[in-house]
Every structure is written in structure tokens, then in C-alpha cells.
Amino acid sequence: MAHEQHNYLNHQKGIWSWLTTLDHKRIGIMYFVAIMSFFFLGGVFALLVRAELFTPGKTLFSADVYNRMMTYHGAIMVFMVIVPGIPAIFGNFVLPIMIGAKDVAFPRLNLMSWYMLMIGAAITGSTLFLENVDTGWTFYTPYSSIKTGLGVIPMVLGVFIIGFSSILTGLNFIVTTHKLRAPGMTMNRIPLMVWALYSTAILQVLATPVLAITLLLLIAEKTLGVGIFDPQLGGDPVLFQHFFWFYSHPAVYIMILPAMGVISELVATYSRKVIFGYTAIAYSSLAIAGVSFLVWGHHMFVSGQSEFAGILFSFITMLVGVPTAIKLFNWIATMYKGSIRLDAPMLFAIGFMFLFTIGGLTGVYLASTGMDVHFHDTYFVVAHFHYVMVGGTLMALMGALIYWFPKVTGKIYSDLTGRISWVFIFSGFNVTFFPQFILGNMGMPRRYYDYLPTFTELNQMSTFGSWLIGTGFLIGLFGVIYALLKGKEAGNNPFGGKTLEWTIPSPPPHENFESTPVLTGGPYEYR
Amino acid sequence: MSTANHSGGFHHAHHFNSAEHQYESSKQGIWLFLVTEILMFGGLFVGYSIYHSLYPQVFHAGSKQLSVVLGALNTVVLLFSSFTMALGINYVQRGLKNKAIIALAVTIACAAIFMVVKFFEYTHKFHVGTVPGKYAYTEELSASGEKVTKVGALLAEANKLSVVEREHKLHLDETEYEHLTLLEKTKNWPLFFGFYFVMSGIHGLHVLAGAFLIFWVLLKVIRNQVGPEYYTPVEGVGLFWHVVDLIWIYLFPLLYLVG
Numbered sequence: 001m002a003h004e005q006h007n008y009l010n011h012q013k014g015i016w017s018w019l020t021t022l023d024h025k026r027i028g029i030m031y032f033v034a035i036m037s038f039f040f041l042g043g044v045f046a047l048l049v050r051a052e053l054f055t056p057g058k059t060l061f062s063a064d065v066y067n068r069m070m071t072y073h074g075a076i077m078v079f080m081v082i083v084p085g086i087p088a089i090f091g092n093f094v095l096p097i098m099i100g101a102k103d104v105a106f107p108r109l110n111l112m113s114w115y116m117l118m119i120g121a122a123i124t125g126s127t128l129f130l131e132n133v134d135t136g137w138t139f140y141t142p143y144s145s146i147k148t149g150l151g152v153i154p155m156v157l158g159v160f161i162i163g164f165s166s167i168l169t170g171l172n173f174i175v176t177t178h179k180l181r182a183p184g185m186t187m188n189r190i191p192l193m194v195w196a197l198y199s200t201a202i203l204q205v206l207a208t209p210v211l212a213i214t215l216l217l218l219i220a221e222k223t224l225g226v227g228i229f230d231p232q233l234g235g236d237p238v239l240f241q242h243f244f245w246f247y248s249h250p251a252v253y254i255m256i257l258p259a260m261g262v263i264s265e266l267v268a269t270y271s272r273k274v275i276f277g278y279t280a281i282a283y284s285s286l287a288i289a290g291v292s293f294l295v296w297g298h299h300m301f302v303s304g305q306s307e308f309a310g311i312l313f314s315f316i317t318m319l320v321g322v323p324t325a326i327k328l329f330n331w332i333a334t335m336y337k338g339s340i341r342l343d344a345p346m347l348f349a350i351g352f353m354f355l356f357t358i359g360g361l362t363g364v365y366l367a368s369t370g371m372d373v374h375f376h377d378t379y380f381v382v383a384h385f386h387y388v389m390v391g392g393t394l395m396a397l398m399g400a401l402i403y404w405f406p407k408v409t410g411k412i413y414s415d416l417t418g419r420i421s422w423v424f425i426f427s428g429f430n431v432t433f434f435p436q437f438i439l440g441n442m443g444m445p446r447r448y449y450d451y452l453p454t455f456t457e458l459n460q461m462s463t464f465g466s467w468l469i470g471t472g473f474l475i476g477l478f479g480v481i482y483a484l485l486k487g488k489e490a491g492n493n494p495f496g497g498k499t500l501e502w503t504i505p506s507p508p509p510h511e512n513f514e515s516t517p518v519l520t521g522g523p524y525e526y527r
Numbered sequence: 528m529s530t531a532n533h534s535g536g537f538h539h540a541h542h543f544n545s546a547e548h549q550y551e552s553s554k555q556g557i558w559l560f561l562v563t564e565i566l567m568f569g570g571l572f573v574g575y576s577i578y579h580s581l582y583p584q585v586f587h588a589g590s591k592q593l594s595v596v597l598g599a600l601n602t603v604v605l606l607f608s609s610f611t612m613a614l615g616i617n618y619v620q621r622g623l624k625n626k627a628i629i630a631l632a633v634t635i636a637c638a639a640i641f642m643v644v645k646f647f648e649y650t651h652k653f654h655v656g657t658v659p660g661k662y663a664y665t666e667e668l669s670a671s672g673e674k675v676t677k678v679g680a681l682l683a684e685a686n687k688l689s690v691v692e693r694e695h696k697l698h699l700d701e702t703e704y705e706h707l708t709l710l711e712k713t714k715n716w717p718l719f720f721g722f723y724f725v726m727s728g729i730h731g732l733h734v735l736a737g738a739f740l741i742f743w744v745l746l747k748v749i750r751n752q753v754g755p756e757y758y759t760p761v762e763g764v765g766l767f768w769h770v771v772d773l774i775w776i777y778l779f780p781l782l783y784l785v786g
Contacts, residue, residue, distance in 0.1 A: 105553075107542075178555060180552070206563075206566060225660030226722075227721045233715060
């Protein structure tokens with residue numbers, strides 16, 4: 001459109017109008033800027049960690065510095081990038097539009113969530129300058145509570161506040177999905193992205209409070225010596241692990257469910273076909289959310305819990321594979337005989353399926369109690385969860401970015417740039433993490449600063465791969481800047497999507513819809 | 528929690544169809560928030576039950592040391608405050624402004640009484656040395672090389688005195704002396720006070736937050752920002768206050784009576 005149209009970007013002007021905005025679309029963009037900055041920082045730490053492991057022994061810096069960088073890489077990526085990533089950025093932007101609402105249920109709470117993430121990140125980040133933390137992102141006791149320095153306290157306090165942000169976002173999404181759907185938009189007609197965000201929100205609301213109390217207890221332990229986790233005072237350090245993983249295992253699904261929602265959208269749009277098994281994909285999200293609460297014990301197979309508990313947790317953990325496979329098979333069934341267009345977002349979607357499947361299948365190895373004893377705390381585990389979280393969530397994040405970029409900005413993201421970025425990220429990813437499966441099987445422990453000379457070549461391959469991934473993401477970033485400056489005008493629906501956000505102008509007007517839409521059919525009516 | 532009322536008056540926000548629609552959404556949000564509160568305390572309750580079953584004698588000796596009278600008094604105060612809070616909501620809904628102000632003010636006063644009683648309970652524990660974890664121990668080691676608790680030091684002093692002198696000099700009556708002696712004989716007793724201080728401390732913070740929120744809605748009542756047409760904040764704060772009360776109703780028997 002040639003003439004200057006009235007939209008949410010030019011509705012108000014000035015930095016102050018952004019910092020006090022109650023518009024879910026602007027808050028989504030604010031999340032994007034913030035989370036991408038954290039992602040950059042976490043990525044730099046990752047590259048440094050890999051660089052240090054290029055040779056055995058000391059390569060660049062001391063073991064102490066290495067421990068800290070590994071901790072910050074993990075904490076930043078988990079708590080500030082992958083957990084909030086897709087829900088906070090794309091959930092905020094598209095969820096209300098997809099269900100035909102003008103905004104989320106609680107706009108002020110939404111803005112407050114953003115500020116809580118900022119405050120939490122600032123407190124956590126301040127430890128970089130005050131007192132570095134070297135516990136690993138899991139803050140395991142008794143090392144965190146008795147041995148290491150006081151930096152753990154602000155670090156954990158920051159994560160506590162970030163958790164609050166996560167709870168409030170989840171709460172907002174649940175109420176929005178329940179109460180603000182347009183007429184005719186029944187729960188069985190909401191887009192699958194919304195189902196995924198809804199299931200995620202339930203997890204955020206139910207799991208995060210347990211992390212909150214765990215972190216408060218850790219602070220209490222460190223300041224008062226309460227004794228709950230300290231064996232000398234009668235406590236039990238394994239209790240921390242139970243509490244921690246009662247949150248952090250469901251958190252893995254907080255990370256991956258929104259990504260699965262993105263993939264459902266991408267597969268439907270780029271296959272030009274009605275999504276196969278809508279209900280199965282929708283309810284498998286809820287099933288994953290439900291089962292995720294019952295599996296935390298698989299992190300503790302070697303912690304001395306009873307054999308019976310181990311067998312039980314092993315069995316339930318494998319159950320998660322069922323709803324996950326339901327999704328995967330339905331995506332493939334959707335692609336079958338579809339008019340597939342291999343645009344960049346679809347490449348990322350296929351990359352997701354490829355990498356997530358490897359991650360998922362190696363998860364079955366780790367869920368088997370006997371195998372886990374062999375693989376426990378080795379690079380096999382590192383490779384497994386990077387395949388799931390990075391191969392899963394970050395692939396989906398890139399796909400979502402290119403897919404919704406025209407809707408958000410009104411400019412088309414260069415597909416060629418997207419494809420080049422995909423080639424680097426996808427190949428780099430496999431070069432980085434596939435050797436780590438082998439390293440783990442050979443017995444290289446995770447988190448270690450040094451390793452045996454036998455492992456050198458595979459480690460060098462892995463480090464080389466990390467440079468490819470870094471390059472891939474930089475190309476992705478270049479694509480964003482290029483599209484903002486020189487991108488083509490997008491129009492309402494450049495990719496032929498069928499969900500509601502493609503029926504309104506790009507960028508959307510301030511209140512999303514001129515008049516409230518009325519739904520008469522499901523979300524993916526291609527043919 | 529604040530509601531999404533942009534204009535601050537009785538009008539509903541632009542993304543809701545009606546005031547009723549906004550009210551229902553806000554209420555769902557508040558209930559969800561309360562679920563997270565209960566889950567957070569749930570972690571503490573789980574920890575409590577685990578250690579209670581592992582070390583029943585620690586929890587027996589520890590709970591003897593708490594004052595059932597003061598705990599019961601606080602329970603009554605909080606129950607009464609829940610009643611006045613409910614009255615306050617009812618008065619706001621019926622537009623009885625002055626009565627609402629009195630009811631809410633009484634609720635805040637109850638919160639204050641609760642905190643004052645807590646203050647006396649806490650200071651007494653600091654006095655006798657029944658404090659959590661590492662703070663329960665003195666710097667010195669005993670003749671056998673074991674760590675000495677503050678309670679142990681106090682008892683050593685008390686043992687040199689007669690019953691009357693204990694009352695007079697150390698403010699220890701005979702029952703408390705016996706309870707402390709029992710406590711000192713129990714291994715790892717500071718663990719109980721870890722739970723006591725963390726659980727009642729986090730609950731106390733919630734009482735303070737609740738009192739602050741009630742004060743906030745009290746101001747709204749005074750400024751005529753809430754009334755029969757729009758009372759979501761009053762009701763939301765009321766629900767929060769009831770949950771704070773409810774959690775104490777579980778904490779009181781667990782800490783004071785179960786021993």
C-alpha cells in the first residue's frame with residue numbers, strides 16, 4: 001500500500017510511548033529486542049565456552065572463568081531466552097489477533113511482565129560485575145548453598161523475578177484464551193499456535209511457583225543456614241533436586257510447546273493443506289503438559305532414589321514420546337500430498353522436525369535407567385538437550401521470525417537470506433552437536449574444563465560447528481536489518497495463511513480489527 | 528493484582544464487551560494467581576511433611592517451644608479479619624461507603640495486630656536462641672569438641688540458678704525451661720526453626736502485602752473509585768486476603784499443634 005496508513009507503529013510516537021505502551025503488539029516487539037539481546041550475550045558465552053574446549057587443558061582462560069561462562073551461558077539461555085522466547089515475543093504479538101481479540105485480558109499486567117523480566121535480568125546480570133557465579137544453571141546444593149560465593153543470592157533472586165514474569169504472562173494468556181475469543185471461535189477452532197501457547201501457559205502457572213519457593217529456600221539456606229538442604233544440619237541436598245526438577249522438567253515443555261505451535265502453523269501454511277488431525281495436535285499439547293509433571297525423577301536416576309522410583313519415572317518419561325510422536329506424524333501427514341513450498345520458514349520447520357526427532361529419540365536412551373547410568377552427566381546429555389532445545393526451539397524461533405515478520409513490520413523478510421541462514425544454522429548445528437553424542441558415549445563428562453587428548457578431534461569439530469551456528473544467526477540478524485531498511489511491502493497476506501492475523505493489514509492497526517470478526521469455520525481451510 | 532481498568536472509573540476497557548465481561552475475566556485472573564500462591568506454599572508443605580516424617584522428635588520438641596496461646600490468638604485475629612474483609616466487600620457492593628471504610632480499616636488493624644504478635648513471638652525466640660540453622664550455634668566449642676547451641680549456653684547458665692532466679696534474671700519460667708531442656712536433647716533441632724521461620728516469615732510477608740493492598744482499595748473507596756457498579760479490585764484483594772488467612776489456618780496446626 002502506497003499511502004501512509006494508520007497502524008500500531010505510528011499510532012503514538014516517541015520512546016516513552018513504547019515504554020508505557022499497553023498494546024500487546026508493541027510489548028511483543030519490546031520482548032523481541034530484549035530477548036534477542038540476551039540471546040546475543042548467551043551466544044557469545046557459548047562461543048567462548050566452545051573456544052576454550054578447542055584444545056585440552058588451558059586454551060584461552062582459567063578453569064574458574066570457564067565455570068562462570070558455562071553458568072552464564074546456561075542461565076541466560078534457559079531463563080531469559082528459550083523459556084520466555086516464543087510465548088513472550090510471538091505469543092504476545094499473534095495470540096490476541098489469532099483469536100480475534102483487541103488485546104490480551106490484562107494489558108497493564110502484560111507490561112509489568114516485561115518490566116519484571118528486565119529487572120530480573122538486570123539483577124542476574126549484575127552478578128557478572130559484582131561476584132561471578134560458577135554453580136551451573138541448576139544451582140545444585142550443597143555446592144551453591146555452602147561452598148561457593150554470595151553471588152548466588154542475586155543470581156537466584158533475579159531468576160525468581162523472571163519466574164514471576166513468566167507466571168504473569170501465562171496467567172494473562174489463559175484468561176485471554178478463555179474470555180476474549182471472537183464470536184464463533186470455539187475452543188476447537190482456535191489455531192494450533194494458540195493451543196500450544198495455552199498449554200504452555202498452564203505449565204507456566206502451575207510449575208513456576210515451585211521453582212519460586214525452591215529459589216527462596218536456597219536464599220534462606222545461604223543467608224540463614226536453614227538446614228533444609230544441608231546434611232550437616234539434618235537436611236538433604238537431593239530434596240533441592242526434586243524441587244528444582246519438579247519445575248525445570250515441565251519448563252522443558254514450556255520451551256518446546258510454543259515451538260510446536262509455530263511448526264503447526266508453518267506446516268499448514270506452506271503445505272497449502274488442511275492440517276491433518278487438528279484435535280490430535282491440539283490435545284497432545286495438553287497431554288504433554290500433563291505428563292511433564294510426572295517425570296522429573298529421570299534427572300535423578302543416579303542420585304540414590306529407590307529403584308522402584310527409577311523404574312516408574314523411566315516408564316512415565318517414555319510416555320511423553322506418545323503425544324510428541326502424534327504431533328510429528330500429523331505434521332508429516334499434513335505435508336503428504338500437500339503443495340509444499342520450501343520457503344525459509346518451511347525449511348526451519350523441517351529442520352525442527354529433523355533435529356527434534358534426533359533429540360527425542362536420544363531422550364529415550366536417557367530415560368532408560370540402565371543406559372542413563374552410562375550416559376549420565378556426559379556430553380551425550382549435552383547433545384541431547386541441545387538437539388531438543390536449540391534444534392527445537394531456536395529453529396522454530398527463526399521460522400516464526402521470518403513467517404510473521406511481514407505481519408509485524410509490513411516488510412517482507414528476504415527469503416534468500418533466510419535460506420542461507422538456515423543452511424548455516426542447520427549444518428552448523430549438526431556439526432556442533434552430533435560429535436557430542438559420540439564424545440558422551442566415549443565417556444567425556446559434561447561441564448569439565450579439561451579432557452583427554454583422545455577427545456581432541458571431535459571437540460575441534462564441535463567448536464568449528466559453533467562458529468557456523470554463530471554465522472548463521474548473524475546472517476539472520478542481517479536479514480532483519482536489511483528487511484527493515486529495504487524490504488518489499490508485504491501486503492495483508494504474503495504467504496497465503498488462513499488464520500485471522502492474515503485478514504488484517506500489515507502492520508496491524510492499533511486495535512487489531514476494524515470490526516470484530518465472526519468465525520464460521522476452522523482455522524486451516526485450504527482444501 | 529491490578530485489574531485492566533484503563534480509565535480508572537466505572538467504564539470497562541476497550542477490549543472487553545461489557546463491564547460484566549471485564550469483571551469475569553479479572554476474577555479468573557485473580558483465581559489463577561491464587562493458585563500459584565497455594566502452589567508456592569505447597570513446596571514448603573511438602574518439605575515440612577518430608578522432614579516431619581524423618582525427624583518426628585525434632586518437630587515434637589520444636590513445636591513445644593512455640594506459644595500455642597499466641598498462635599491461637601493470631602488465628603482468631605485473622606479469622607475475624609476475613610470476616611470484616613467479607614463485610615467490606617459486601618458494603619462496597621451495596622454502596623454503603625462509610626461502613627465499608629470502617630470494615631476495611633478494621634481488617635488492616637487486624638493485620639497490624641497479627642504482625643505485632645508475630646514480632647513478640649520472634650523476638651522471644653531470638654532471646655532464647657531458638658533460631659534456624661547456623662545461627663542457633665555459638666562460636667565456642669564444648670569440652671568434647673562439639674558445637675554449642677545458644678539454647679545450650681542459656682541452659683548452662685540457668686542450671687546454676689534457682690527457679691526463682693531463672694524467672695527473675697533470665698525470664699525463663701519452669702515450663703519453658705523444661706521445653707528448652709527437651710529441645711537441647713534433640714539432635715538437629717534448629718531444622719524445625721528453619722521451617723518455622725521460613726514458613727511463618729513468608730506468610731508474614733503476605734500479611735504485609737495484603738494489608739498494603741487493603742489500604743490501596745480503602746483509598747479507592749474513599750475516593751469513590753469503586754462502588755456498586757465496579758468493585759473488582761475490592762473483591763480481588765478480598766480473595767487474596769482469604770487465601771492468606773487460609774494458609775495460616777494450615778500453618779497454625781502444622782507448626783504449633785502437630786508436634
